[in-house]
Amino acid sequence: MNRHSSGFTSRHPTYPGGFPGIPRESALSDVLDIVQLAHANYFVEGANDATSLPYDRRPVKQGDPYDLVSIGAVGFGILAIVVMVFRQWIAQPEACRRIDRILGSLEQIPRFKGAFPHFVRATTLRVVQWIPRDDGADLVETSLLIQGLICAREFFSGDTPQESDLRKRINRVCDAVDWSGFVRPGARPSLYWHWSPKHEWHLNTPITGWNEALIAYVLAAGSESSPIDPEVYHVGWANEGRHRNGQSYYGHALPAGMPYGGPLFLSQYSFCALDPRNLRDDYVDHWQQVVAHARINFEHCKRNPKGHGGYDVHGWGLTASDGPRGYLVSCPENDHGVLSPTAALSSFPFLPLEAEAALRSFLSYEDGLLWSKYGFADAFAPGENWISAWHLAINQGPIVAMIENYRSGLLWRLFMGAPDVQRGLHRLGFRDTRI
Numbered sequence: 001m002n003r004h005s006s007g008f009t010s011r012h013p014t015y016p017g018g019f020p021g022i023p024r025e026s027a028l029s030d031v032l033d034i035v036q037l038a039h040a041n042y043f044v045e046g047a048n049d050a051t052s053l054p055y056d057r058r059p060v061k062q063g064d065p066y067d068l069v070s071i072g073a074v075g076f077g078i079l080a081i082v083v084m085v086f087r088q089w090i091a092q093p094e095a096c097r098r099i100d101r102i103l104g105s106l107e108q109i110p111r112f113k114g115a116f117p118h119f120v121r122a123t124t125l126r127v128v129q130w131i132p133r134d135d136g137a138d139l140v141e142t143s144l145l146i147q148g149l150i151c152a153r154e155f156f157s158g159d160t161p162q163e164s165d166l167r168k169r170i171n172r173v174c175d176a177v178d179w180s181g182f183v184r185p186g187a188r189p190s191l192y193w194h195w196s197p198k199h200e201w202h203l204n205t206p207i208t209g210w211n212e213a214l215i216a217y218v219l220a221a222g223s224e225s226s227p228i229d230p231e232v233y234h235v236g237w238a239n240e241g242r243h244r245n246g247q248s249y250y251g252h253a254l255p256a257g258m259p260y261g262g263p264l265f266l267s268q269y270s271f272c273a274l275d276p277r278n279l280r281d282d283y284v285d286h287w288q289q290v291v292a293h294a295r296i297n298f299e300h301c302k303r304n305p306k307g308h309g310g311y312d313v314h315g316w317g318l319t320a321s322d323g324p325r326g327y328l329v330s331c332p333e334n335d336h337g338v339l340s341p342t343a344a345l346s347s348f349p350f351l352p353l354e355a356e357a358a359l360r361s362f363l364s365y366e367d368g369l370l371w372s373k374y375g376f377a378d379a380f381a382p383g384e385n386w387i388s389a390w391h392l393a394i395n396q397g398p399i400v401a402m403i404e405n406y407r408s409g410l411l412w413r414l415f416m417g418a419p420d421v422q423r424g425l426h427r428l429g430f431r432d433t434r435i
Contacts, residue, residue: 076397136196190236210257222424310382317343
């Protein structure tokens with residue numbers, strides 16, 4: 001496949017008759033093409049015209065997007081652009097120009113110890129507080145951004161001036177992060193989520209497992225300029241092994257984390273680029289962890305112990321999403337009858353048959369009411385006849401990335417081949433379970 005073809009390809013994936021009304025027997029590869037492209041276009045056609053940064057959320061129907069950008073979603077958007085080039089849905093030069101514009105915008109955003117804030121205004125690029133005193137760095141959002149940048153750096157590996165310059169600019173952003181500066185002095189060794197010049201460590205949030213932030217420790221350990229000591233991982237993230245779980249839920253043993261695994265994004269965000277297959281540290285086999293987490297979530301929805309309307313019949317998947325009464329974090333222990341398509345679709349590498357069944361169910365739900373220009377609405381509650389009026393960038397992006405990892409392993413291959421990633425994994429004692 002020639003990823004350097006010019007212009008948009010003539011084989012843009014479409015369905016006979018469009019949406020809805022897709023024949024149930026449509027080949028999975030055709031279905032995945034259209035689903036990936038629609039969700040990826042959120043980060044291209046749906047991005048801010050001036051900055052090329054994706055909006056944090058956009059309405060499903062016509063209307064103005066929120067004038068807000070989440071930094072982690074920018075990373076997911078870069079992953080989506082890489083996938084679009086790989087699938088020949090966008091030309092390589094146009095993709096490079098778009099990432100170049102994204103980098104130009106990132107270079108204008110205030111940084112704190114080299115790290116980015118959680119939210120900025122799409123129009124002004126000024127910092128927006130997510131919670132009180134959150135007026136500085138968010139290390140986890142920064143890590144999700146950098147995993148996208150590293151994949152782009154590894155993908156655009158040509159010797160053209162355009163690609164060479166792109167790699168240099170990406171390296172400058174990545175190298176500027178003072179990872180060791182997010183280990184709070186005088187505290188128990190750990191990376192900390194936030195730091196502010198005004199409030200310093202006031203939010204006091206150590207990054208400790210199991211959660212979506214494993215990527216932060218891998219990147220921090222792999223840094224050449226300011227690496228963390230491995231002790232920070234073993235004491236901070238692993239809590240000296242106390243992050244292990246080992247209990248069984250619905251007949252499936254969960255190696256680590258909270259009871260029933262928590263919301264599914266915990267096992268998806270970091271693994272959009274970090275390959276959990278054959279990956280183990282001193283505590284957890286990460287493939288077993290992510291598969292068990294997805295399986296428990298699926299089984300909970302299938303068994304439906306709270307009797308919510310529409311479960312199993314209309315799919316499965318509990319994670320953080322919109323809800324009928326506002327944003328919520330859904331999981332088996334906090335189940336309010338709200339399903340989010342990203343939860344099941346981002347589980348394609350882990351539970352492919354169950355994810356495909358959910359995908360086909362989502363497509364046919366209420367004769368296509370879940371579907372719009374940029375893919376599926378963020379969430380729905382079938383028992384309440386409610387569908388979210390929004391797309392959320394942080395839920396759009398993992399759909400594109402994880403389906404691609406299921407199909408080709410592209411993003412996993414790119415990220416795991418990066419020297420800084422390999423260095424981080426080695427320093428933290430990760431090893432290949434095949435050896």
